[in-house]
Amino acid sequence: MKDKMTIIFFSGTLDKAMATLILATTAASMGMEVSIFFTFWGLNFLKKKRSYKKKVFMQKMLEFMSSKGKNDLPLTNMNMFGLGPWMMKKLMKKKKAASIEELFLLAKQFNVKLFACSTSCSVMGVEKENMIDEVTDIVGAATFLAEAKEAKINLFI
Amino acid sequence: MKDKMTIIFFSGTLDKAMATLILATTAASMGMEVSIFFTFWGLNFLKKKRSYKKKVFMQKMLEFMSSKGKNDLPLTNMNMFGLGPWMMKKLMKKKKAASIEELFLLAKQFNVKLFACSTSCSVMGVEKENMIDEVTDIVGAATFLAEAKEAKINLFI
Amino acid sequence: MKDKMTIIFFSGTLDKAMATLILATTAASMGMEVSIFFTFWGLNFLKKKRSYKKKVFMQKMLEFMSSKGKNDLPLTNMNMFGLGPWMMKKLMKKKKAASIEELFLLAKQFNVKLFACSTSCSVMGVEKENMIDEVTDIVGAATFLAEAKEAKINLFI
Numbered sequence: 001m002k003d004k005m006t007i008i009f010f011s012g013t014l015d016k017a018m019a020t021l022i023l024a025t026t027a028a029s030m031g032m033e034v035s036i037f038f039t040f041w042g043l044n045f046l047k048k049k050r051s052y053k054k055k056v057f058m059q060k061m062l063e064f065m066s067s068k069g070k071n072d073l074p075l076t077n078m079n080m081f082g083l084g085p086w087m088m089k090k091l092m093k094k095k096k097a098a099s100i101e102e103l104f105l106l107a108k109q110f111n112v113k114l115f116a117c118s119t120s121c122s123v124m125g126v127e128k129e130n131m132i133d134e135v136t137d138i139v140g141a142a143t144f145l146a147e148a149k150e151a152k153i154n155l156f157i
Numbered sequence: 158m159k160d161k162m163t164i165i166f167f168s169g170t171l172d173k174a175m176a177t178l179i180l181a182t183t184a185a186s187m188g189m190e191v192s193i194f195f196t197f198w199g200l201n202f203l204k205k206k207r208s209y210k211k212k213v214f215m216q217k218m219l220e221f222m223s224s225k226g227k228n229d230l231p232l233t234n235m236n237m238f239g240l241g242p243w244m245m246k247k248l249m250k251k252k253k254a255a256s257i258e259e260l261f262l263l264a265k266q267f268n269v270k271l272f273a274c275s276t277s278c279s280v281m282g283v284e285k286e287n288m289i290d291e292v293t294d295i296v297g298a299a300t301f302l303a304e305a306k307e308a309k310i311n312l313f314i
Numbered sequence: 315m316k317d318k319m320t321i322i323f324f325s326g327t328l329d330k331a332m333a334t335l336i337l338a339t340t341a342a343s344m345g346m347e348v349s350i351f352f353t354f355w356g357l358n359f360l361k362k363k364r365s366y367k368k369k370v371f372m373q374k375m376l377e378f379m380s381s382k383g384k385n386d387l388p389l390t391n392m393n394m395f396g397l398g399p400w401m402m403k404k405l406m407k408k409k410k411a412a413s414i415e416e417l418f419l420l421a422k423q424f425n426v427k428l429f430a431c432s433t434s435c436s437v438m439g440v441e442k443e444n445m446i447d448e449v450t451d452i453v454g455a456a457t458f459l460a461e462a463k464e465a466k467i468n469l470f471i
Binding site for chain 1: 315436438439456
């Protein structure tokens with residue numbers, strides 16, 4: 001077993017993104033190797049912006065209803081059509097908690113690996129060029145499993 | 158530690174069922190032993206069909222509002238009274254992703270074990286005869302914990 | 315690796331609290347060491363009652379919309395403005411399943427450790443005096459990671 005943590009980031013919400021990034025950056029600062037696998041709604045985190053190119057009709061509808069990227073994520077509870085996340089961000093700032101953007105930069109500095117799930121990318125029509133440059137690679141479930149097998153901590157968030 | 162994975166499938170949604178089955182079948186295809194524990198809303202996955210027999214009033218109400226089985230699961234987000242799951246299934250078919258039914262058959266071929274949680278069964282009034290034949294056994298939390306203790310990967314989905 | 319389990323209780327819902335406490339008490343009864351980390355919405359579980367003291371405006375709004383403590387948690391699905399949890403509790407009683415309160419007492423008897431996440435406490439304005447006496451300590455992500463690294467089972471619920 002290696003001093004390693006893997007996280008599957010499935011939900012794509014602001015609160016769970018906070019939990020994921022706080023755990024990832026703290027673990028990395030303690031010298032652990034960290035990999036995050038973005039899948040399903042979690043893919044929204046990796047988007048550059050909304051894009052309708054090369055998408056079939058239902059992918060376009062899905063894209064229209066999804067968040068635009070890591071700075072546009074909804075809350076799991078009390079989303080209230082965007083009022084909830086706006087308040088949460090204000091509150092985090094007031095209480096001097098690190099923002100999603102700051103935690104993300106920190107994660108990159110600590111070499112946290114960011115993988116996008118290939119099956120989700122295919123179903124949702126997300127291509128490499130639609131994703132932020134920080135994405136390490138687009139991989140399948142087998143890559144996650146190979147990493148998770150030798151990691152001490154594995155979480156599905 | 159064994160080359161083994163356990164998953165608690167709690168949520169009973171289509172998207173999380175996809176994640177569970179893709180991870181389970183990929184792990185099994187890599188030679189890992191896999192056990193899935195269906196609990197709470199996750200029990201809906203194992204239903205043959207809706208049944209109101211031997212249920213008390215509140216269990217009947219719960220049954221009426223729950224999905225009818227693994228081919229009737231809602232989405233975690235954007236369910237839109239059933240439009241979301243219908244679209245997602247269409248999209249998966251178009252993009253040649255395996256369906257829930259195909260992944261489930263594959264899981265059975267790979268001897269993925271399917272356990273139903275006994276406490277959830279009792280509270281929700283689900284009996285062995287209401288569940289699909291593929292269920293390995295109805296077990297308590299202790300059985301999950303004994304398996305999880307020796308597994309390299311444990312996920313709560 | 316120690317005979318140990320850690321759970322991050324993030325969601326703060328009745329159904330997931332049941333799963334958390336059933337797993338925690340069963341593991342403890344099998345001789346395992348168990349730590350639960352309450353974070354984000356999960357903090358509501360640890361509240362004595364609603365309190366608006368020393369909170370800024372947005373924390374007060376958040377408090378107003380949050381549950382009042384472990385006996386006032388919503389359901390993940392079918393909450394129906396409180397009807398769902400009420401029915402679920404009635405049903406659990408009828409089926410002689412242990413209540414949240416009973417499971418919680420059992421967890422304390424088994425020395426399950428209950429940690430509150432310091433970042434969440436700060437953002438949401440929850441102070442030690444607002445929380446039930448059973449809370450072991452208020453800690454950061456590093457404490458969770460140190461425990462999780464040597465635990466055989468780690469779950470994010």
